[in-house]
Amino acid sequence: MLLEISDLEVEVEGKKILKGVNLQIEEGETHVLLGPNGAGKSTLFMTILGFPKYEVTNGKILYKGQDITELETHERIELGLGVTFQNPPAIRGVKLKDLLKIVDGKHDYKSEDDLDDEVIALGERLKLNEHFLERDVNLGFSGGEVKRSELLQLLAQQPDFIMFDEPDSGVDIENVELISNEIGTLLGQNAENTKKAGLLITHLGYILNFVNATHAHVLIDGKIVRTGEPKEIMDNVRTSGFGEI
Amino acid sequence: MVSIKDRAEKALNKKAAIGEDIDLDEYETMDVDAYEHVDSLEDLDKSDKDTLTSVGMDTTEEERSASFLQMDQSELLAKVMYPGIEVMSTPQALEKYDWLSDYMWNAMAVDADKYTATTELDGKSGYFIRSLPGTKMELPIQACMYIGDDSVRQTAHNIIIAEENSEINIITGCSTANHVKHAAHIGVSEFYLKKGSKVTFTMVHNWDKEVDVRPRTAVIMDDDSTYISNYILTSPVQNIQAYPTAYANGDNTKVFFQSILAGKEDSQIDQGSRTILSGNNSQSEMITRAISDDESTIITRGDLLGKSQDVRGHLECMGLILSDDSKIYSVPELRGECTNMELSHEAAVGKIAEDEIQYLMARGLTEDEAASMIVRGFLDIDIKGLPDELAKETKKLMELSMEGM
Numbered sequence: 098m099l100l101e102i103s104d105l106e107v108e109v110e111g112k113k114i115l116k117g118v119n120l121q122i123e124e125g126e127t128h129v130l131l132g133p134n135g136a137g138k139s140t141l142f143m144t145i146l147g148f149p150k151y152e153v154t155n156g157k158i159l160y161k162g163q164d165i166t167e168l169e170t171h172e173r174i175e176l177g178l179g180v181t182f183q184n185p186p187a188i189r190g191v192k193l194k195d196l197l198k199i200v201d202g203k204h205d206y207k208s209e210d211d212l213d214d215e216v217i218a219l220g221e222r223l224k225l226n227e228h229f230l231e232r233d234v235n236l237g238f239s240g241g242e243v244k245r246s247e248l249l250q251l252l253a254q255q256p257d258f259i260m261f262d263e264p265d266s267g268v269d270i271e272n273v274e275l276i277s278n279e280i281g282t283l284l285g286q287n288a289e290n291t292k293k294a295g296l297l298i299t300h301l302g303y304i305l306n307f308v309n310a311t312h313a314h315v316l317i318d319g320k321i322v323r324t325g326e327p328k329e330i331m332d333n334v335r336t337s338g339f340g341e342i
Numbered sequence: 343m344v345s346i347k348d349r350a351e352k353a354l355n356k357k358a359a360i361g362e363d364i365d366l367d368e369y370e371t372m373d374v375d376a377y378e379h380v381d382s383l384e385d386l387d388k389s390d391k392d393t394l395t396s397v398g399m400d401t402t403e404e405e406r407s408a409s410f411l412q413m414d415q416s417e418l419l420a421k422v423m424y425p426g427i428e429v430m431s432t433p434q435a436l437e438k439y440d441w442l443s444d445y446m447w448n449a450m451a452v453d454a455d456k457y458t459a460t461t462e463l464d465g466k467s468g469y470f471i472r473s474l475p476g477t478k479m480e481l482p483i484q485a486c487m488y489i490g491d492d493s494v495r496q497t498a499h500n501i502i503i504a505e506e507n508s509e510i511n512i513i514t515g516c517s518t519a520n521h522v523k524h525a526a527h528i529g530v531s532e533f534y535l536k537k538g539s540k541v542t543f544t545m546v547h548n549w550d551k552e553v554d555v556r557p558r559t560a561v562i563m564d565d566d567s568t569y570i571s572n573y574i575l576t577s578p579v580q581n582i583q584a585y586p587t588a589y590a591n592g593d594n595t596k597v598f599f600q601s602i603l604a605g606k607e608d609s610q611i612d613q614g615s616r617t618i619l620s621g622n623n624s625q626s627e628m629i630t631r632a633i634s635d636d637e638s639t640i641i642t643r644g645d646l647l648g649k650s651q652d653v654r655g656h657l658e659c660m661g662l663i664l665s666d667d668s669k670i671y672s673v674p675e676l677r678g679e680c681t682n683m684e685l686s687h688e689a690a691v692g693k694i695a696e697d698e699i700q701y702l703m704a705r706g707l708t709e710d711e712a713a714s715m716i717v718r719g720f721l722d723i724d725i726k727g728l729p730d731e732l733a734k735e736t737k738k739l740m741e742l743s744m745e746g747m
Contacts, residue, residue: 148700149709156506174706182704186697190719199705233719 099124099294100145104156107137108146114140116319118158122258127284127295127309129327131302132316135340138298139183141316142260146180147173160258167284179256181247183263183298187236193246194230200254219252223279240267250281261284261297265304275308300330315339346452346529353453360643361583361612366460366555367493369526372414374466377490379416385407390488397515397546398739399486405735406513410469412498413490420469428470428476429485432499435470442470443693444502449532449589450559457556460555461497461530464608468498469708473508473539480729482511482544489518489525489553500531504539504567511732512541515626516555517548524552531559535567537592542570544736548577551607563623565592574740575611576604578638585614585643590624590653597626602721602740605638605668614643616675619653619683626655631721634668645675646681653686661691662720664713689701 100122107115114137117289130138144151145158147170157166165173166290171261197216215228223245244264251259264280265273285291286309305327313327317339324332357363380386383394383401392403400406403421408429411419417431428435436442453460461467463743471483471718489496518525527549535541549555561745562567569588588597599615617626630642660671674687694716721740 143700146700146704148703150696169708170700170703171706172707174704180392180704182701185701186695188698188701188716188719190722191702193716194700195719196705197700199707254705291711 098122098159099161101159102145102156105141105144105153105158106155107140108154108300109140109150111152113154114319115144116318118313118316120321122294122296124292125290126296126311127286127297129305129310130298130316131312131313131330131334131339132295136316137319139262140314142180142262142298143197145260146170146178165213174256177257178260179251179254180260181244181251181256181262182266183266185243185247187233187238189236192231193225193234193249196234196250197230199254200250216253220249223252225249241269241272243274244268244276248276248283251283252279259292259293259295261295263298263300265299274302274307277304280308299314300333304333310323344525346447346462350459350658351454353459354456354463356453356456356664357459357460358455358556358583360585362581362610364526364581364637366456366495366526368440368493370493371464371495371544372416372491374415374417375462377413377416377418380411382421383411383419393548394486394488394515395518397486397548398513399484399515400545405481406484407479408471408483409620410471410483410485411488412458412469412486412496412709413488414494414496415464417467420625424479424481426508427472427479427483428474429483430470430473431472432467432468432501433442435501436736442501445503445532445534446499447532449534450530450560451556454558457528458530458558460495461528463559464495464497468500470501471510471512472503473505475505475508476654477505477508477510479510480732482513482732485512485514485611487514487516487527487529488585489522489527492522493524493616494522495526495528497528498530500529502533502541503530504535504541507538509540511729512543514543514545514549515548516545518550523550525550526554527556527653529557531557533559533561533569535561535569537564538566539564540568540570542572542614544572544739545574546739547575547582548571548581549579549582551578552580554580555584557584557586559584559586562589563588563590563592563595563597563621567593568596570598571600571615572598572736573601574612575613576602578607579609579611581610583612585616587616587618590617590626591620591622593621593623595624597624597673599626599628600723601630601642602723603630603640603642604721605634605636605640607631607636607638609638609710611638612641612643613656616643616647617655618649619655620646620649621653622650623652624650625653628655628657629723630659631723632659632661633717633721634670635664635666637665637667639669639671641671641673643673643675644687645677646687646710648679648685649678651680651682653683655686656686659689660720662717663693665690
């Protein structure tokens, strides 16, 4: 089991958001998380990452068999967790290149060294050239550029368990396919016996035409109320909305 | 006619328009012959050399076109390695050039406040830098004001003249020796930029917790001239107040002021920049990045005055507050006095955004590393107008100053 969440209850600033979430994800699986706004999808992500504001009041999170519930965020990242944000903040003076240097394992953002050619080649593949990497991260990026920059950082980082927060929102049709392909690459979906796994939040579901999801869950009011085959659940949501689930 | 000396004497107790009033009698003036001359910065003690290096001085002098060093009130070194520029002490220059007296207290009023007045009356100090017509010198001239003894009141009256179509880069570092805790520094700098000239002036301050600092700077600019000022203060200081002013009198002049201020411990920093745009088609850009930590207070001021046609000016101040006990006040002023001009300002003061910290933590940094990266990024302004090599060096200097932040 790569990730195992049991009875997870989480409060944010005194307000209970997650009310007993159970979730198991095996190597090679890609899970989709659906649910209305405010259901707690992003809170689940942030809690798995261990941000201080998200207080676990009950339950635990096991990753590769290790209890990570009390670990610091950077320790979890070192163990192989990764995330792409839906709306990452723009940070003035911090270049995309600097972030790539951190995640590229060098962990030294002050270093004068240039990026590995490999990372530059990854950027080219995502239509982000070397000049683009010199830009302040997310500052003035278009919607598509934000998503591709997020994926580029993860491609450089090579995590084992990846959370994608709406990787397809604000992206034009043409780029959804590109992004989906890279998500597939990240998750090793083209490789046999991949040891990687992913959890993906999506509203549109269009991306499921391109990404091979194995499981889907519906999260409503802090609880997973239904789990099943992604296409079936997605169709169900499309026709009846979340209210009928 | 009232003499300069009389005017200075009358203003000896005149408080400055802004900033805390400093009792200058708390400090002692030093003799101009207190120290022996040196032939090279390499002749100084290791600890002095290290301090000089930290404020941008190249003690080997290999990458410099000229060097000047004033310790307390004594000139220790004035050396020129390349033709086309002149560097010497102001008293020496006054002996050499009769005409120089016309430049003394011309950009700056001697009776502006007690600090200018004291500088005149303490006398016999400061540097004179002049680039001859047409000189283009990429290698910077370095000038250092160094306080070597406790309780010293250091004054300096500097005159910088860039003759027609000349270009020079000046790096000036001001610091106290390691063992000096308590001192005062008053530096009056009058710049004269002739037609078509360009001066970049990069100043690094590295004082101590009990040092009072009152720089007084004015720049007079003729047609087609460019003045670029970079100011870096990242170490603790007791109290500093400065409001350098550029008089863009000529047509087509360009002014850039860029300041990086980091308030630490209980530093009181009041730093402004002002441009008076009087020449047609002139422009000014003034940018400040300030971070306050511990119990420090930073006031950043900016003042743009548009007095003639087709002038443009932009003022930007961004402040980041790192501790609850520190303060940042931003005071931008725009004054328009004619129709066809454009003045703007942008100011924001806040704390480090939590989502930015989390974003970097999600990439593997600890919370402290994330905050440090954000602060460095925040202070990392593009340095305009410097030759490539010097821009790189200035960037390194900024990074050096920011170490440990």
